[in-house]
Amino acid sequence: MTALTLRNVWKEYGDQIVIENLSLDIAPRSFVALVGPSxxxxxxxxxxxxxxxxxxxxxxxxxxxxxxxEPGPDRGVVYQRYSVFPHLTVLGNVMLGPELQSARVVGRSFGAARRHLNEAARQMIADVGLAGSEDKYPAQLSGGMQQRLALAQALMMKPRVLLLDEPFGALDPGIRTDIHHLMKRLWDERPMTVVMVTHDLREAFTLGTRVVALGRKRNRPEEADRYGASITNDIDIWPPRVAGARTLFNTEYALGWDDPTVQAVTSGRPDQPPET
Known part of the structure; x- marks a missing residue:
């Protein structure tokens, strides 16, 4: 079954059309990168x-x-700006969502339930590489560590769909590479579909199983301020990457700017997989 299905979707704000007649099928366990101009x-x-x-x-x-x-626990989200609570410790941040979900009245679990949640949160913190930082506050963490914390927050709710809104754009290149490796592993190990917005084509082709480019198809001046964007390219990464399988996704795989699949997005040509 398709995880996400969009059929003839339009989004308008008054007279401005932002998205125009967009249809898209996103399969379970896929990692879709959304690219396109601002x-x-x-x-x-x-x-x-x-x-x-x-x-x-x-x-x-x-x-x-x-x-x-409305948003729900079946969909997690991580933004570019670290969506963590500055007054809570790392452990408190990771435990907060499940506590609010399970104890809606008091917002806090007790007894065995709290012990189990504490153990699960500590394991999640270790999974994202923050073991030993449980008692630190976000202000004591680097940018990369805060983004790891934001990922732990989102994944703690066990979402079926993880939405990423340029989550790595503010990170230094070296830290960004480390987070890319982490994101690959988390997606590989957990039964979730990922949809990521990014301005970085290299990031899109490095992380994604599929790259979907959005753009405005109407170019006449009188239409530019009225009509919205739709899909201009839809590229399946080649060779295919499959979650949980030993594929090129689990190795170093960086596309050059002259690669045919990258050129398909930057020049608007239809998808052509690299020759082998």
């Missing part, structure tokens, strides 16, 4: 998938059912 609707599309916005027209379904109107 203002082409990438973040708006992510907000539609999260439930923060509602489509003006069209339908969005999750596993064959209508997408809920």
């Amino acid at each position: 203002g082409c609707g990438k973040t708006t599309l992510l907000r539609l998938l999260l439930g923060q916005e509602r489509a003006t027209r069209g339908t969005i379904m999750l596993d064959g059912a209508a997408l809920p109107d």
Whole structure:
């Protein structure tokens, strides 16, 4: 079954159309990278998938059912700016979501339930490479460590879909590479579908199983300020990458700017896999 299905989706704000007649199928366990110029609707599309916005027209379904109107634990999100609570420790940040979900009245679990949650949170903190930082506050962490914490927060809720809104854009190149390796491993180990917005084509082709480019197809001046973006390229990475399998995804795999698949996005040509 398709994890996410979008059919003839439009998003309008007054007279401005941001997304125009967009249809897309996203399969379970895929890692879809959304690319395109600024203002082409990438973040708006992510907000539609999260439930923060509602489509003006069209339908969005999750596993064959209508997408809920509000964000829920089935969809996690990580933003470029670290979405962590500065007044809570690393451990407190990671435990907060499950506690609020399981103890809605008091917002805190007790007894055996709290011990089990504490153990699970510590394991998640170790999984993202922050073991030993449980009692630190976000201000005591580097940018890369804060983004690891944001990932732990989101993954602690066991989302079926993880949404990433340029989560690594503010990181230094070396730290960014480390986070890329972490993201690959987390996606490989957990049963989730990932949709990531990025301006970095190299990042898109390095992490994704599929790269979807958005852009405005109407070029006449009188249409530019009125009509929105749709899909201009949809490229499956070649060779294929499959979560949980020993593929090129689990090795160093960086595309050069002269690679045919990269050129397909930058020049607007249809997808052509590299010759072998």
